[in-house]
Amino acid sequence: MGGHLPATVAAARNAVRAAVPRGSFVLVACSGGADSLALAAATAFLAGKGELRAGAVVVDHALQEDSAAVAAQAAGQVRALGLSPVLVKAPDVGGAGSEAEARAARYAAFEEALEETGADHVLLGHTLDDQAEQVLLGLARGSGTRSLAGIPAARGPYLRPFLGLRRAQTEAVCAHEALDYWTDPTNLERGPLRNRVRLDVLPVLEAALGPGVAEALARTATLARADADHLDRLARDALGDLLLPVAAPGCLALDLAGLRALGPALRGRVLRAAVVRLGGENPTLERIEAAERLVDGAGSAGPVQLAGHVAAYRERPDGPHGPARRALVLEGTAPEGRTGDRETER
Incomplete structure (x- = not known):
């Protein structure tokens, strides 16, 4: 034209x-x-x-x-x-x-x-x-x-x-x-x-x-995405720092003291990242809050069921990591490496 x-x-x-x-x-x-x-x-x-x-x-x-x-x-x-x-x-x-x-x-x-x-x-x-x-x-x-x-x-x-x-x-x-x-x-x-x-x-x-x-x-x-991306990067780095060695496949163990030291903006994201790494979907806020109560030592030691067949529990003081490195353990039944962080916007 x-x-x-x-x-x-x-x-x-x-x-x-x-x-x-x-x-x-x-x-x-x-x-x-x-x-x-x-x-x-x-x-x-x-x-x-x-x-x-x-x-x-x-x-x-x-x-x-x-x-x-x-x-x-x-x-x-x-x-x-x-x-x-x-x-x-x-x-x-x-x-x-x-x-x-x-x-x-x-x-x-x-x-x-x-x-x-x-x-x-x-x-x-x-x-x-x-x-x-x-x-x-x-x-x-x-x-x-x-x-x-x-x-x-x-x-x-x-x-x-x-x-x-x-x-x-x-x-x-x-x-x-x-x-x-x-x-x-x-x-x-x-x-x-x-x-x-x-x-x-x-x-x-x-x-x-x-x-x-x-x-x-x-x-x-636009502003929220920039903030969320930055916090998610920090959470992935923190997750790497908190990982403890585990013998069983399909499990992650996170240093409990280190988790407790994280600020609230990061701790929930670290827990979500751990669930996704095990093949689960992003947990709801309710499930993350339940996991955070485990981290804080409130109530029972678990397990707490999270999204995508992933459960979390506090390791006993006489567990494999000992009282000095107590852990929050996440066990997943979904295939290792399957991501739950798929595009969900539209």
Whole structure:
């Protein structure tokens, strides 16, 4: 198209340019919605300039009657933009399928697409609005700094270039590029909590506090993620310092005195890191508090059941480490090395 380039289109292209390493081979995850189609258009423009190589992956969850037609239309539009290869995946979600099941199937399809094509990254179309919703959900759960950190801009092969753009901007990009985007009717249902946050909570906050609430929540996520990442690095270092030798496989022993000396911001993170190292999922706050009571010597010596088939107990004074190096022992039945710290934001 000739004429003046709209600022929204330039912003979308620059967002992809900033997020994707030059020369990368990427796949745009495209649902047919405005966000992912706008991402496909911006990425295709950069591919046309030789800045990167780009294909796409379209996932049909088959959870709605017209899902196959939506997937076919999305695939056709991204092919017309010049993306290649374009893979259409139809994973088996199983019956009605929950949001979590659909998400797991979607990421499994992305992993397959990465393996089949040899692509470096999958680009996801989450926007600043998604980020604001995620922060509000984290506040509602009371889950701490990591939950307030929201959706990561990059994790593993997954990149989210549009976390600084609003949904209205992606719709404007689609209008400029003459792309016919699909609106998922389930996004208008008020049953799911995320939808109520989007449709009811954020508009009320904007009306009461004035414009800019979503941007402020997104800034909160950026700051919280930096803090959480730093504390998690300190916790991993502390865990390494506190480990005691153990003879049994699938066990970790942590120096009890050293654990007690840690500040509260680190101690819970060290315990979480230990559980994850044994193959468990991140424990809830309730389970971590129970483990911390073990550390403090309150109540029984355990065991306390933590997430992912991991249990913790205080070693007796006459245990293998002796009274001078009493230990908190964690035993896991999950396979060693399996990580529970998988991407859970969206």
